[in-house]
Amino acid sequence: MKTTASAIAPDRQTAAAQGISAYFTPDNIEKLTSLMYVHKVKAASYLFWDGDPAEYLYYVKSGRVKLTKMTDNGSKITLYLHHAGDMFGQIDPFQQSVQSFNAEVIEDAEIGIIQQKDLETMLWQHGDLAIEFMKWMGVMHRMTQTKFRDLLLYGKPGALCSLIIRLGNSYGIESEDGIRIDKKITNSEMAEMIGATRESVNRILSDLRRSGAITVDNGSVLIKDLKYLQNVCKCENCPKDICRV
Known part of the structure; x- marks a missing residue:
């Protein structure tokens, strides 16, 4: 059938068209955007590399960014295509971590950048934002798991x-x-x-x-x-x- x-x-x-607005209320999106400083980034540039310290979150205001992973044999796998409204970055509040992917800008973009220390302060001050942030992180981790499942099992x-x-x-x-x-x-x-x-x-x-x-x-x-x-x-x-x- x-x-x-x-x-x-x-x-x-729900999420593909709305980006982070599918997970955060308008008030909390405003709180996040208040922390951002915006950079214009040219296509073919990299925002970070796999293994770099994870000190920032990235919000796509315009343009597109792909997250890739290199395999042991040197081939590249694209795991995410992020567009306007998406937020990404392997940041773990209140602890140190590293990025898990390479982030390549594939169209000229405006990227909002949030520093980890500023995010941590905001999460301490606003419990509702912290809950929504944890939900968003959970969805991002599950997306990664399902994509690796697709690549490995079938x-x-x-x-x-x-x-x-x-x-x-x-x-x-x-x-x-x-x-x-x-x-x-x-x-x-x-x-x-x-x-x-x-x-x-x-x-x-x-x-x-x-x-x-x-x-x-x-x-x-x-x-x-x-x-x-x-x-x-x-x-x-x-x-x-x-x-x-």
């Missing part, structure tokens, strides 16, 4: 099907034919996001097209059979604020 766009479109707006076909579902939740637009992903992404970019070769992605996409699960037109993916993709990746029906890129 084919799944129409309406099966996922209503929930898609092979490249499962990882790619999961990625397509996540792209649909993040950028999908409802249509009569299914869920059209309103963001062109190359096969090479998809390969980097699941730790595969471009040739492997080409082959899996061809299999998915033959099965009728998707169509690809000029780089734009249309999800026609969501259930099929979910079966391949053993979908656990995670909330849409977790099942996103």
Whole structure:
């Protein structure tokens, strides 16, 4: 049975489109933004590297940032694509930690930066903000866990099907034919996001097209059979604020 766009479109707006406003009240977002100083950053720059001291949180005011992880064999895996409204950074209040990923700016961006010491003071002063911050951190950790699960447990076909579902939740637009992903992404970019070769992605996409699960037109993916993709990746029906890129 084919799944129409309406099966996922209503929930898609929860976090993928709203960023941190899905987790923080307007008053607490205002408190966070009051701590930020804004930097303009050019594309192809790095905000931090894996292993750097985690002393800041980063808020994307405009542009896009991808978080990547290098494997032992030197290949790069893209785990997150952050856009305007998202906040990221491996900061742990009241203790020292290090960043777990590289943060590469892929479009000219304005980035709001929050220092750890300023955040800690604000959390001490406002218990409601501290609770919302813990909830946000929990969701971010769960997102990371589910992405590693996809990469490790269900092979490249499962990882790619999961990625397509996540792209649909993040950028999908409802249509009569299914869920059209309103963001062109190359096969090479998809390969980097699941730790595969471009040739492997080409082959899996061809299999998915033959099965009728998707169509690809000029780089734009249309999800026609969501259930099929979910079966391949053993979908656990995670909330849409977790099942996103």
